Amino acid sequence: MNLAELAPAFLQWVFVIAVLALAAWEQPGARRLKRFSSSAARLAMARSGILMWWLLTLAALALAWPLDLFHLPPARSGLDGLWDSPWARALAAAVLLLYFGLALAPALQCRFHPRLRLKYAAAVNYLHFLLPVSPQERRWWLLLSLTAGVCEELMFRGFLLHFLTGQMAGGLSLNLASAWLLISLAFGLGHSYQGVAGVLRTALAGLMFGLLTLLSGSLLLPMVLHVLVDAAVLWIYHPQQDHPQAAARLIAGCDPRQAHAPEERPAA
Numbered sequence: 572m573n574l575a576e577l578a579p580a581f582l583q584w585v586f587v588i589a590v591l592a593l594a595a596w597e598q599p600g601a602r603r604l605k606r607f608s609s610s611a612a613r614l615a616m617a618r619s620g621i622l623m624w625w626l627l628t629l630a631a632l633a634l635a636w637p638l639d640l641f642h643l644p645p646a647r648s649g650l651d652g653l654w655d656s657p658w659a660r661a662l663a664a665a666v667l668l669l670y671f672g673l674a675l676a677p678a679l680q681c682r683f684h685p686r687l688r689l690k691y692a693a694a695v696n697y698l699h700f701l702l703p704v705s706p707q708e709r710r711w712w713l714l715l716s717l718t719a720g721v722c723e724e725l726m727f728r729g730f731l732l733h734f735l736t737g738q739m740a741g742g743l744s745l746n747l748a749s750a751w752l753l754i755s756l757a758f759g760l761g762h763s764y765q766g767v768a769g770v771l772r773t774a775l776a777g778l779m780f781g782l783l784t785l786l787s788g789s790l791l792l793p794m795v796l797h798v799l800v801d802a803a804v805l806w807i808y809h810p811q812q813d814h815p816q817a818a819a820r821l822i823a824g825c826d827p828r829q830a831h832a833p834e835e836r837p838a839a
Contacts, residue, residue: 580741583634583734590627590726594761601701601764608700609824610708616701617711624722631730635739640729643788644736650748650785663786670779671796678803691807692814697765700827702808704818709805720798727754727777728784728793751781776800 600616632640653659677691695702703712731754737744745753759774780793787793810818817830 579634579739583739583741586630586634587731587734593623593627598764604700604827605764606826607824608821608827610705610822612824613701613703613708614711617708617715621711621715621718624718624726628722628725631726635730635733638733638738640725640733641790643784644733644738644747650746650751653785660786663782667779667783667786671800674800675803678806681806685809685812688807688809688813695804695808697769699821699830702804704810704821706811712805713802716798716801719801720794720796723758724780724784724790724794724797727758728781729790731757732781732784747785751778751785755781 597620604612604616653663677687677694681688681691703709732747732750733739734742735745735750735753736742736747755774755777758777758780759770759772762769762773765773780797783793783796784790810821814831820830821827
């Protein structure tokens with residue numbers, strides 16, 4: 572193998588290592604927000620995340636060219652039961668419908684019955700340090716949701732799926748099932764700042780987005796649903812309307828665990 576053939580493989584490995592390093596680099600910033608969160612700090616993290624993910628996405632597309640990252644790799648070993656059995660596909664579709672239905676149902680309920688936000692507030696307590704509070708933050712959250720939906724799906728269920736299944740010069744040669752599981756684990760670990768429960772939640776989400784990619788054969792549906800799931804937080808979490816005093820503290824800057832006075836805390 573000559574240098575011209577080695578160069579793409581080398582660059583792909585450098586890119587994968589860089590992505591892992593950047594994911595690790597984000598963790599301390601998120602943990603700092605757990606101790607002191609303000610509107611300015613949350614906006615800075617959102618903006619840097621948006622810029623970083625779009626740059627990584629453009630790099631992934633360039634490194635993978637001429638591969639089509641938006642569609643499933645042709646090698647589909649390891650999931651023969653899913654491809655060969657209509658019953659297995661129907662069961663997988665039912666699992667996906669249940670998962671995404673449960674994920675989006677609270678937001679839809681809050682959209683039409685805003686008072687229900689108080690009921691669901693406790694469910695997002697663990698993310699108060701990161702969630703948008705001010706109108707400006709909420710606008711940026713929409714762009715962040717779009718970025719996560721497009722870029723994370725293209726990176727994890729696109730680039731890495733092709734890289735791990737031997738579709739690229741420098742990639743590994745795992746079967747599709749192993750690659751799917753490994754990518755889902757990496758997706759969860761990339762959210763380790765959310766704690767063990769957050770890693771498990773996002774790893775499960777990675778499995779479901781991956782399964783949807785496997786069933787549909789493309790990234791279109793996973794991207795759309797990823798954007799919707801992330802953006803749906805805006806219908807559930809609106810502290811300026813529901814808890815204005817806590818919102819004022821979170822905008823000015825405080826320990827998010829102490830943003831609510833005891834009498835203001837959402838009921839669990």
